[in-house]
Amino acid sequence: MLRGAAAPTATDEQKKELEKIELIKKNIGLYPDFPKAGVLFRDTCTILRQPNAFQALKEVLVQCVRVHFVETECIGGLDARGFLIGPIIALELRIPFIPIRKRGKLPGKVTTEEYTKEYGKDAVEIQDESVTAGAKILLVDDLLATGGSLQASCNLIEKCYGEVIGCLVIAEIENLHGRAQIPVPLHSIVKY
Numbered sequence: 001m002l003r004g005a006a007a008p009t010a011t012d013e014q015k016k017e018l019e020k021i022e023l024i025k026k027n028i029g030l031y032p033d034f035p036k037a038g039v040l041f042r043d044t045c046t047i048l049r050q051p052n053a054f055q056a057l058k059e060v061l062v063q064c065v066r067v068h069f070v071e072t073e074c075i076g077g078l079d080a081r082g083f084l085i086g087p088i089i090a091l092e093l094r095i096p097f098i099p100i101r102k103r104g105k106l107p108g109k110v111t112t113e114e115y116t117k118e119y120g121k122d123a124v125e126i127q128d129e130s131v132t133a134g135a136k137i138l139l140v141d142d143l144l145a146t147g148g149s150l151q152a153s154c155n156l157i158e159k160c161y162g163e164v165i166g167c168l169v170i171a172e173i174e175n176l177h178g179r180a181q182i183p184v185p186l187h188s189i190v191k192y
Ligand SMILES: O=P(O)(O)OC[C@H]1O[C@H](OP(=O)(O)OP(=O)(O)O)[C@H](O)[C@@H]1O
Pocket: 078, 079, 080, 081, 082, 116, 117, 118, 119, 122, 141, 142, 143, 144, 145, 146, 147, 148, 149, 150, 178
């Protein structure tokens, strides 16, 4: 440290974190009535157009895992938008990434779980061989709305004898109460 330079305080760190979160929030696109009337679509993909915002997102997510989910052994990510963040977190932490895909996309022996989300029905699948029994898995996705997608993914991991230790999302739509469906601690970066 340079003579005379003040040591960074916790407040400096917190300020930086808040600035990053503001930058992330500013870069989430809002599209009314998509994909159907009455839904305000929060487009997290728009963050990827701005490298500074994407960098901030990566740093905030990785820090969140290091602070709140220290025991994480692998990252499970949801098709499709969870794939944008899961692998970069996993790579930074040098741990495996496991894809949870929409029905019919994964080869080999798979386990399936059906669910309902904010604007329709769907099903997710996981390759059985990708989950080691007892593995401590953190699930990541871009957004929590009704919680159907993440809840189904928690069930999938359980069916394959993995242990979901938590869920991490970029954004949470609080008035849809998705958090109540999730049986593990959930952390969101931006709240609406
Ligand atoms: O909390 P929920 O009500 O389940 O909704 C949240 C999910 O909905 C969106 O995915 P979607 O399956 O629509 O599309 P994607 O393939 O673009 O990720 C979003 O990316 C979350 O995965």
